[in-house]
Amino acid sequence: MNGVFCVAVHALIFLDKRNCMLSSEELAANICTNPARVRRVMSKLKKAGLVTTKTGNEGGYHLLRKAGEITLKEIADALEVRFVEPAWHSGGTDLPCMVASGMAEVMDGLFDDLDQRCRDRMAQLRLSDLETQLEHAAARKEMTHGL
Template sequence: MSEFIIALHVLVFLAHDMVSKSSEELSKNVCTNPVRIRKVMSKCKKHGLVETKAGINGGYMISKPGNEITLKDIYDAIDVSLVESKWRSGDIKAECLIASGMGDYIDMLFSYFNEELALLLDNITLDMVEQKLKSIRDNKV
């Protein structure tokens, strides 16, 4: 999940001014380290969301305008579940119907949630996220 958040943050930031940013610049804005930025951005690059540029003014540049990139594009590039649990209740070897089946049920339920979320994410663009951020900022003032 954190990789999705990093990718979303970076891509909205890159789409905002459409200029190349180094992993160090991006890491300062995201408040994480440049190694994590590079790891996440390599996935985004493989899926055509960013391009890289070498040299003094090098770094990452968004490959398309923010209105052409959806959160589903990011979800597909990062390939992580947004809804998941690292813990399972019950015991699959238990005789109890509830204890033996709940873990599998929750896995199926969370899989369904992720499928439905992917459909919703396909309707949200980076531009829409930026507009929402502006609205949040304006409401704080």
């Protein structure tokens, strides 16, 4: 998985929590990345119908649906993210050894299966589930720091 998915989830949850139009600069400051990266990610989310945009001085991004209605799989699909993929293939298809010539195909099958399992799990999770986790984490911090 790459950071694009993390940027998207962070931005969408922040938009939901703030419940207002936010610029790419405001989102980038909260995500700790640059506005150009945010704009690239958000353009894909807009195309998927997850956010709307407004141009101009008062412009920015706004969440179109409630966090409880958006699955993490929808976000991944909008971004065309693969959760599990090889960064490198061993062996070579032109080699005479069965292991060397077939390992890449076998590993690709394994990675495809694992990616699908991640997608199945992401279909069960909603943005609101992560918001709940954030709230619990904040409460734990508050309890720890308040003692």
